Amino acid sequence: MLQQTQVATVIRYYNEWIRRFPDFAALAAASEREVLHAWQGLGYYARARNLRATAQTVMEKQGGRFPKSLDAIRNLPGVGRYTANAVATFAFNQSVPIVEANIARLLARLFNLQIPIDTSHGRETLWQRASELLPNRGAAIHNSALMDLGALVCGSRPNCVVCPVRHFCRAEKPSELPIKGARPLIRLRTEHHGFSVRGGRVLLEQSQDRWRGMWMLPRLATAPAKRKPVHISEFPFTNHRITLTVFPQTAAGHSAKSFQHWFPIDGLDSIPLPSPHRRALEMLISARSQRLCGPVTQI
Numbered sequence: 001m002l003q004q005t006q007v008a009t010v011i012r013y014y015n016e017w018i019r020r021f022p023d024f025a026a027l028a029a030a031s032e033r034e035v036l037h038a039w040q041g042l043g044y045y046a047r048a049r050n051l052r053a054t055a056q057t058v059m060e061k062q063g064g065r066f067p068k069s070l071d072a073i074r075n076l077p078g079v080g081r082y083t084a085n086a087v088a089t090f091a092f093n094q095s096v097p098i099v100e101a102n103i104a105r106l107l108a109r110l111f112n113l114q115i116p117i118d119t120s121h122g123r124e125t126l127w128q129r130a131s132e133l134l135p136n137r138g139a140a141i142h143n144s145a146l147m148d149l150g151a152l153v154c155g156s157r158p159n160c161v162v163c164p165v166r167h168f169c170r171a172e173k174p175s176e177l178p179i180k181g182a183r184p185l186i187r188l189r190t191e192h193h194g195f196s197v198r199g200g201r202v203l204l205e206q207s208q209d210r211w212r213g214m215w216m217l218p219r220l221a222t223a224p225a226k227r228k229p230v231h232i233s234e235f236p237f238t239n240h241r242i243t244l245t246v247f248p249q250t251a252a253g254h255s256a257k258s259f260q261h262w263f264p265i266d267g268l269d270s271i272p273l274p275s276p277h278r279r280a281l282e283m284l285i286s287a288r289s290q291r292l293c294g295p296v297t298q299i
């Protein structure tokens with residue numbers, strides 16, 4: 001949950017997640033819809049699907065107990081080197097290194113790395129350096145300390161005066177490290193969707209790609225000619241900046257296509273919707289109920 005997301009945002013989700021899915025058995029038995037609904041608003045929905053798939057693997061292949069071996073953890077759905085090592089060190093106190101953003105910045109400065117850390121060579125060098133620092137015992141505390149040091153002292157503005165490891169640090173110009181390659185360009189993209197209401201129900205479409213399994217306003221291949229959108233908003237997605245435009249669609253005689261379904265408006269809280277589409281729907285439904293639909297709602 002904490003990937004690309006701040007702790008303050010995550011806490012509410014985490015507590016609700018644990019209440020709904022207190023153990024692997026509960027998560028494994030939950031439907032994908034329930035899991036996506038509990039995750040909605042956090043983004044990166046593959047993580048929610050992978051957690052559910054991991055719970056099912058633990059129940060079906062590990063007798064309901066989470067594996068301790070690094071290889072077995074690494075084989076779980078969606079688990080890469082960082083996640084596997086973080087679980088191994090923090091849950092089982094195993095002597096394995098971890099490298100996340102704070103530790104990467106700290107190591108680049110401690111070892112005065114003059115290479116871009118976001119290349120495969122740079123990443124391997126960081127993991128190698130993290131391994132070299134690893135103690136034989138107490139790896140969980142050591143890794144925790146590195147994360148905190150990177151987050152609280154050796155941040156984007158390094159506070160070297162109070163740093164407890166300044167005597168070991170080789171950085172000559174800490175504020176110029178780490179070196180990173182050029183960021184990918186942000187690409188602009190516009191997506192068109194329709195808004196149809198009939199008898200207290202709204203037509204939605206189940207996404208087959210970006211938000212697979214979640215429900216959104218039905219896609220339109222192109223913007224309808226000579227029609228104005230009733231909603232425009234923007235949201236980021238990976239290296240894209242997406243403009244969401246919504247056009248009113250006549251509901252008369254509109255039968256749902258495959259992957260489309262009419263949902264009662266007063267039951268939308270219980271279905272998984274990606275945040276940009278939930279916000280658009282809430283604004284459109286509110287405007288409609290106030291008989292204000294017509295002007296563009298823009299956020």
Ligand code: SF4
Binds near residue numbers: 109169171
């Ligand atoms: S001395 Fe400065 S640059 Fe080096 S680890 Fe500490 S805060 Fe970071």
